[in-house]
Amino acid sequence: xxxxxxxxxxxxxxxxxxxxxxxxxxxxxxxxxxxxxxxxxxxxxxxxxxxxxxxxxxxxxxxxxxxxxxxxxxxxxxxxxxxxxxxxxxxxxxxxxxxxxxxxxxxxxxxxxxxxxxxxxxxxxxxxxxxxxxxxxxxxxxxxxxxxxxxxxxxxxxxxxxxxxxxxxxxxxxxxxxxxxxxxxxxxxxxxxxxxxxxxxxxxxxxxxxxxxxxxxxxxxxxxxxxxxxxxxxxxxxxxxxxxxxxxxxxxxxxxxxxxxxxxxxxxxxxxxxxxxxxxxxxxxxxxxxxxxxxxxxxxxxxxxxxxxxxxxxxxxxxxxxxxxxxxxxxxxxxxxxxxxxxxxxxxxxxxxxxxxxxxxxxxxxxxxxxxxxxxxxxxxxxxxxxxxxxxxxxxxxxxxxxxxxxxxxxx
Amino acid sequence: xxxxxxxxxxxxxxxxxxxxxxxxxxxxxxxxxxxxxxxxxxxxxxxxxxxxxxxxxxxxxxxxxxxxxxxxxxxxxxxxxxxxxxxxxxxxxxxxxxxxxxxxxxxxxxxxxxxxxxxxxxxxxxxxxxxxxxxxxxxxxxxxxxxxxxxxxxxxxxxxxxxxxxxxxxxxxxxxxx
Numbered sequence: 393x394x395x396x397x398x399x400x401x402x403x404x405x406x407x408x409x410x411x412x413x414x415x416x417x418x419x420x421x422x423x424x425x426x427x428x429x430x431x432x433x434x435x436x437x438x439x440x441x442x443x444x445x446x447x448x449x450x451x452x453x454x455x456x457x458x459x460x461x462x463x464x465x466x467x468x469x470x471x472x473x474x475x476x477x478x479x480x481x482x483x484x485x486x487x488x489x490x491x492x493x494x495x496x497x498x499x500x501x502x503x504x505x506x507x508x509x510x511x512x513x514x515x516x517x518x519x520x521x522x523x524x525x526x527x528x529x530x531x532x533x534x535x536x537x538x539x540x541x542x543x544x545x546x547x548x549x550x551x552x553x554x555x556x557x558x559x560x561x562x563x564x565x566x567x568x569x570x571x572x573x574x575x576x577x578x579x580x581x582x583x584x585x586x587x588x589x590x591x592x593x594x595x596x597x598x599x600x601x602x603x604x605x606x607x608x609x610x611x612x613x614x615x616x617x618x619x620x621x622x623x624x625x626x627x628x629x630x631x632x633x634x635x636x637x638x639x640x641x642x643x644x645x646x647x648x649x650x651x652x653x654x655x656x657x658x659x660x661x662x663x664x665x666x667x668x669x670x671x672x673x674x675x676x677x678x679x680x681x682x683x684x685x686x687x688x689x690x691x692x693x694x695x696x697x698x699x700x701x702x703x704x705x706x707x708x709x710x711x712x713x714x715x716x717x718x719x720x721x722x723x724x725x726x727x728x729x730x731x732x733x734x735x736x737x738x739x740x741x742x743x744x745x746x747x748x749x750x751x752x753x754x755x756x757x758x759x760x761x762x763x764x765x766x767x768x769x770x771x772x773x774x775x776x777x778x779x780x781x782x783x784x785x786x787x788x789x790x791x792x793x794x795x796x797x798x799x800x801x802x803x804x
Numbered sequence: 805x806x807x808x809x810x811x812x813x814x815x816x817x818x819x820x821x822x823x824x825x826x827x828x829x830x831x832x833x834x835x836x837x838x839x840x841x842x843x844x845x846x847x848x849x850x851x852x853x854x855x856x857x858x859x860x861x862x863x864x865x866x867x868x869x870x871x872x873x874x875x876x877x878x879x880x881x882x883x884x885x886x887x888x889x890x891x892x893x894x895x896x897x898x899x900x901x902x903x904x905x906x907x908x909x910x911x912x913x914x915x916x917x918x919x920x921x922x923x924x925x926x927x928x929x930x931x932x933x934x935x936x937x938x939x940x941x942x943x944x945x946x947x948x949x950x951x952x953x954x955x956x957x958x959x960x961x962x963x964x965x966x967x968x969x970x971x972x973x974x975x976x977x978x979x980x981x982x
Contacts, residue, residue: 393879393880393883394880394884397886460893466890756915758814767848770848
C-alpha cells in the first residue's frame with residue numbers, strides 16, 4: 393500500500409483550498425453536503441482543517457467542483473493572493489450599471505492563475521523575473537491635479553527608462569523587461585479593458601483584453617502601469633463605461649499617465665512642428681492618423697491629446713465623430729491599416745520558460761497544454777514554432793536545422 | 805507481456821491521428837485501455853485540410869470494444885493516484901496508478917511521467933508510440949510504405965515526431981525520408 397499522502401498534507405491548507413474551490417464554483421457548504429451525501433458539519437470540519445479528508449472524499453470534492461485532484465493538491469492552487477483586492481476594488485467602484493460579478497471575477501481569477509503559472513515556471517527553471525520597480529509615487533500626497541502629477545511622473549519614468557521623448561515601439565517589452573511587470577493579453581468580456589493586481593509574491597500583474605484593437609491595447613497597458621506607479625496595493629479593473637469610477641483621482645491619474653507616457657508633450661510637439669513646417673499648412677486628418685500610428689495610439693487618443701496640448705481646436709474629435717469618421721477607412725489609403733497586428737497572448741519570456749521546463753522534463757505534455765490554456769496538439773505546435781527552422785542550401789540539397797530559441801548563443 | 809496497455813492522452817492522440825487506430829489495436833496481442841480521466845478530457849487533432857482543430861470522439865471505439873476505460877477502484881489505486889497527482893495531471897496520475905497496481909503496461913512518451921516512474925521505482929512495463937508502431941509493423945508485416953503514411957499522419961494531425969537525440973529519432977526520420 394502506498395503511503396497516505398493525505399496524512400502528510402497540512403489539513404488546514406487543504407481545507408482552505410477546498411473552501412476556495414467551493415466558493416469559486418459558487419456553492420454553499422450545505423449544497424455541497426447535499427450533492428455528495430455528506431452532513432454539513434463534515435464539510436465544515438474538512439474546510440477548517442479539523443478533520444482529514446479521505447481519498448474518496450477528495451475525489452468526490454474534485455468531481456463536484458469540476459477540478460482536477462492535481463489542481464487541489466498543487467501548492468499554489470487557490471491561494472487567492474489577488475482576489476480579495478479585486479473584491480474590494482469592485483465593491484468600491486460605484487458603477488452606473490452593475491456588471492455580472494461572476495464574469496468579472498473570472499477575469500481576476502485568470503490573471504491570478506496566469507501569474508501563478510509564470511511564477512511556477514520561474515521556480516522550475518530557477519530563473520526569477522528580474523525586477524527594477526520604480527518608487528511608488530504617492531498620489532494622495534500630491535497637491536497638484538492628478539493630470540499634472542501624471543505628466544511629471546510619466547516624464548520621470550521615461551527618463552529613468554532612457555526613453556527620451558521618442559515613441560515607444562514595444563510598450564509591452566519595456567514594461568516586462570525594463571520594469572519586470574507580468575503582462576498577459578487574454579479574452580475578457582467586452583466591457584473590461586484591463587486589470588491590475590499586485591502583491592509581494594507575484595509582483596505587479598497586468599491583464600489586457602486581447603479583443604481590443606492593438607492601439608487600444610497599448611493604452612490599456614499604459615493605464616494599468618499608471619496604477620502600478622501610484623496605487624500599487626489597490627487592485628484595479630478598468631471598465632469601459634462613464635461611471636463614477638472614471639472620475640476617481642486614481643483613474644484620472646492613470647488615464648493621464650497613459651497619454652503622457654505614450655505621447656510625451658515634447659515629442660508630439662516636435663513631430664507636429666516638423667509636419668507643419670514642411671508644408672506650411674494646418675494639420676490634416678492624414679497627419680493625425682499618421683501621428684497616431686507613429687506613437688502607437690488610436691486616432692481618438694491622439695486627437696484628444698492634441699486638443700489638450702492646444703495644437704488643434706477643442707472639440708475636434710467630437711466633430712470627427714459626428715461626421716462618422718472611421719479611422720480604418722483613413723488608415724487604408726495611407727498604408728497604415730494593420731488589422732492583423734495583435735498583441736501576443738503570452739510574454740516571450742513565459743514562452744521560453746515553458747519550453748525550457750518541458751524539455752527539462754519538469755512539465756508533462758498535459759501540463760504544457762494547461763500552461764497555454766490549450767489542447768495537447770496546439771501546445772505541440774507552439775513548441776514547434778519556438779524551434780524556428782533554418783534552411784541551408786548545400787549544392788542542390790536542402791537541409792533543415794532546427795534552432796532552439798531557448799538555447800544559449802555561445803558554445804562552450 | 806501484459807495483456808492490457810493503458811495509453812496516456814499523448815499516445816492516444818498519436819495513434820488516433822495515424823488513421824489506423826483500429827488496425828493497430830486489432831493487430832497487436834494486447835488490448836488498449838485509457839483512464840476514465842483521459843476519456844473525459846477534451847482531446848483534439850489538427851484537420852490537415854482546414855487547419856482547424858477537430859474534436860476527438862471516443863464513443864465509437866469504446867462502444868465497439870476496441871478500447872476500454874479503466875478507473876481507480878481500490879484504496880491502493882486511489883492513494884497512488886492522489887500521490888502522483890502532486891506531480892502530474894490527473895489523467896497521467898490515474899493511468900500510472902492503475903498500470904502499477906494492476907500490473908498492466910503503460911504507453912507514454914512523456915519525459916516527466918517516465919522520470920517519475922523511474923524515480924519512484926514503480927515496476928511498470930513501459931511502451932511508447934514508436935514502440936507500439938514497430939511492434940505492429942513486425943506483428944502484422946506492415947510495409948515501410950504503409951508505415952510511412954502512418955507516421956506522416958501522426959506528424960501532420962498530432963504534430964508529433966521524436967525529437968533529435970531521442971532513441972527513435974533516427975528510425976522515424978529514416979523511414980520518412982526513404
